[in-house]
Amino acid sequence: MRHVAIIGGGPAGLLAAQRLAEAGWQVAVYEAQATVGRKFLVAGHGGFNLTNSEEAEGFAARYGHSHPVFRELLAHFSADDLRxxxxxxxxxxxxxxxxxxxxxxxxxxxxxxxxxxARLRELGVVLHLRHRWLGFVGETGLQLRNEATNETFTVSPDATVLALGGASWQKTGSDGQWVPALQAAGVQCVPFAPANCGAEVAWSEFFRAKVGRTPLKNIALRCGSHLERGEIMLTDYGVEGTPVYALTPTLREALTLGSPAPLLLDLKPDLSDAQLLQKLQKPRAGRSLPDFLRQTLRLSHPIPTLLRETAPPDATATPEDLARLLRAVPLPVHALRPLDEAISTAGGVAWAEVDEHLMLRRRPSTYVAGEMLDWEAPTGGYLLQGCFSTGAWVARSIARRIG
Ligand SMILES: Cc1cc2nc3c(=O)[nH]c(=O)nc-3n(C[C@H](O)[C@H](O)[C@H](O)COP(=O)(O)OP(=O)(O)OC[C@H]3O[C@@H](n4cnc5c(N)ncnc54)[C@H](O)[C@@H]3O)c2cc1C
Structure with missing residues (x-):
C-alpha cells in the first residue's frame, strides 16, 4: 500500500487525507498542535461560513490574479461538492x-x-498530533519532531502534502514558520501580508473618545475603481468590516505608493446624486448641521463628528459641497492591521513553484494545498472553499500520478 504524509491538520490537509484514504492510500497526518483544525474552529466565531452560492464564473473571479487556477480547481471540487x-x-x-x-x-x-x-479514523487515517515538520531530508525524506518527547525522526513517504496554512492567528498553529524550510529547498515564497483585515486611520483623541466602536450600516466604500457595499465598524484604530476586508488587496497596493491610501465612504449609496442634492437643497431654516442631517437624511451620531473629523469646515458650506462630501467622506488609511489579526494571509508559496498538479517543481511527489499558496480571496466562504478545493486537487493529482 502506498503511504502519504500530510503535514498540517487544517481543512486543506484533512480533505486531502480523507480523499486519499478513500482511494486506498495509507495516510498519516502530522500536526504541530495538540488538536487538528484550530483555525477551522476559530472560523466559527463570527458565523461559520463554509462556502458561497455564487455562480461559477463570479466565484472564480474572487481569487483575483489566481482565478484561472481556481476556475479549474472549483470545477473539480465546487461549492456544491463541499455541501x-x-x-x-x-x-x-x-x-x-x-x-x-x-x-x-x-x-x-x-x-x-x-x-x-471520526470519519478519518474510520478510514484508517493516523493522526500524529504534536508532531512538527522541520524540513526536507534527501530526495523524499521529511524531518519531524515529536513535540511531546522532543524526539526528532525522519519518514520517507511515497508522496507528501504540505498544508501548513498562512501566518495569521498564530495561536491556532498557522505561524508561517515553515518558510525557511521551503526556502532552504530553493522554493520561492512571496512575503506574507495581511488580507481581510481592518485598516488604520489616525483618528484624533477627541474622535476616539466620542465615537468608540460604532457601526455604520448600508454604506459603500471605494478605493480606486473598487467599490464595496455593506456595513463597517468605526473602531479606535480605524475601520473594519466586510467591505474593508474586501478592499484590502487594493488598499495594500495603494499603500505601497507610500502615502495614505484614499478610502472614500459613501454614506448614502442608495440615493442618486440628483436625489441627494435635492434633499440637501431643502432650507436649513436655522437648524444646526447635525439636526439638518438627521431630519433630511436620517444621518445621526456619529456622522456629524465623522464629517468634522475628516473634512475641512468649508466642505459643508453649500448643498453641493455637502452632497460631494457625503458621497466621498475621506478616510485616509495609513496602514493595515498587523498580520496576526488578519482573517487570512496573502503571500506564501509562489505559483511559479508548483505545476498544474500543485506539485513542487523542485521536489517531485511533494504537493502544496490551502492557504500556504500565494492566493487571497474575500470573506464569504471563499477562503475555506479555496482550501477544500486545493486539498481535493492534490489528492486527485497524487492518486492519478503515483497511485
Ligand atoms: C477569525 C477567523 C474567521 C474565519 N472565518 C472564515 C469563514 O467564516 N469562512 C471561511 O471560508 N474562512 C474563514 N476563515 C479562514 C479559514 O479558517 C482559513 O482560510 C483556513 O483554516 C485555512 O486552512 P488551511 O488548511 O490552509 O490552514 P490552517 O487551517 O491554518 O491549518 C494549517 C495547520 O498546519 C499546522 N502546522 C503549521 N506548521 C506546521 C508544521 N511545521 N508542522 C506540522 N503542522 C504545522 C497548523 O498547526 C495548522 O493546524 C477564518 C479565519 C479566521 C482567523
Missing part, C-alpha cells in the same frame, strides 16, 4: 440571504470537526 461533503457527515447546510452557505443552526463547527475526525 455534499458536509451532508455526508450529517451536517446540513443552507444558503443565507447574502448567498453565503452556513451549517444549519443546530450544528456547531465543533460538531462538524468531530464528525470529520
Amino acid at each position: 455534499h461533503w458536509a451532508a455526508d457527515l450529517c451536517i446540513a447546510t443552507f444558503v443565507g440571504s447574502s448567498g453565503r452557505v452556513f451549517p444549519q443552526e443546530q450544528h456547531k463547527p465543533a460538531d462538524l470537526l468531530r464528525a470529520w475526525v
Whole structure:
C-alpha cells in the first residue's frame, strides 16, 4: 500500500487525507498542535461560513490574479461538492440571504470537526498530533519532531502534502514558520501580508473618545475603481468590516505608493446624486448641521463628528459641497492591521513553484494545498472553499500520478 504524509491538520490537509484514504492510500497526518483544525474552529466565531452560492464564473473571479487556477480547481471540487461533503457527515447546510452557505443552526463547527475526525479514523487515517515538520531530508525524506518527547525522526513517504496554512492567528498553529524550510529547498515564497483585515486611520483623541466602536450600516466604500457595499465598524484604530476586508488587496497596493491610501465612504449609496442634492437643497431654516442631517437624511451620531473629523469646515458650506462630501467622506488609511489579526494571509508559496498538479517543481511527489499558496480571496466562504478545493486537487493529482 502506498503511504502519504500530510503535514498540517487544517481543512486543506484533512480533505486531502480523507480523499486519499478513500482511494486506498495509507495516510498519516502530522500536526504541530495538540488538536487538528484550530483555525477551522476559530472560523466559527463570527458565523461559520463554509462556502458561497455564487455562480461559477463570479466565484472564480474572487481569487483575483489566481482565478484561472481556481476556475479549474472549483470545477473539480465546487461549492456544491463541499455541501455534499458536509451532508455526508450529517451536517446540513443552507444558503443565507447574502448567498453565503452556513451549517444549519443546530450544528456547531465543533460538531462538524468531530464528525470529520471520526470519519478519518474510520478510514484508517493516523493522526500524529504534536508532531512538527522541520524540513526536507534527501530526495523524499521529511524531518519531524515529536513535540511531546522532543524526539526528532525522519519518514520517507511515497508522496507528501504540505498544508501548513498562512501566518495569521498564530495561536491556532498557522505561524508561517515553515518558510525557511521551503526556502532552504530553493522554493520561492512571496512575503506574507495581511488580507481581510481592518485598516488604520489616525483618528484624533477627541474622535476616539466620542465615537468608540460604532457601526455604520448600508454604506459603500471605494478605493480606486473598487467599490464595496455593506456595513463597517468605526473602531479606535480605524475601520473594519466586510467591505474593508474586501478592499484590502487594493488598499495594500495603494499603500505601497507610500502615502495614505484614499478610502472614500459613501454614506448614502442608495440615493442618486440628483436625489441627494435635492434633499440637501431643502432650507436649513436655522437648524444646526447635525439636526439638518438627521431630519433630511436620517444621518445621526456619529456622522456629524465623522464629517468634522475628516473634512475641512468649508466642505459643508453649500448643498453641493455637502452632497460631494457625503458621497466621498475621506478616510485616509495609513496602514493595515498587523498580520496576526488578519482573517487570512496573502503571500506564501509562489505559483511559479508548483505545476498544474500543485506539485513542487523542485521536489517531485511533494504537493502544496490551502492557504500556504500565494492566493487571497474575500470573506464569504471563499477562503475555506479555496482550501477544500486545493486539498481535493492534490489528492486527485497524487492518486492519478503515483497511485
Ligand atoms: C477569525 C477567523 C474567521 C474565519 N472565518 C472564515 C469563514 O467564516 N469562512 C471561511 O471560508 N474562512 C474563514 N476563515 C479562514 C479559514 O479558517 C482559513 O482560510 C483556513 O483554516 C485555512 O486552512 P488551511 O488548511 O490552509 O490552514 P490552517 O487551517 O491554518 O491549518 C494549517 C495547520 O498546519 C499546522 N502546522 C503549521 N506548521 C506546521 C508544521 N511545521 N508542522 C506540522 N503542522 C504545522 C497548523 O498547526 C495548522 O493546524 C477564518 C479565519 C479566521 C482567523
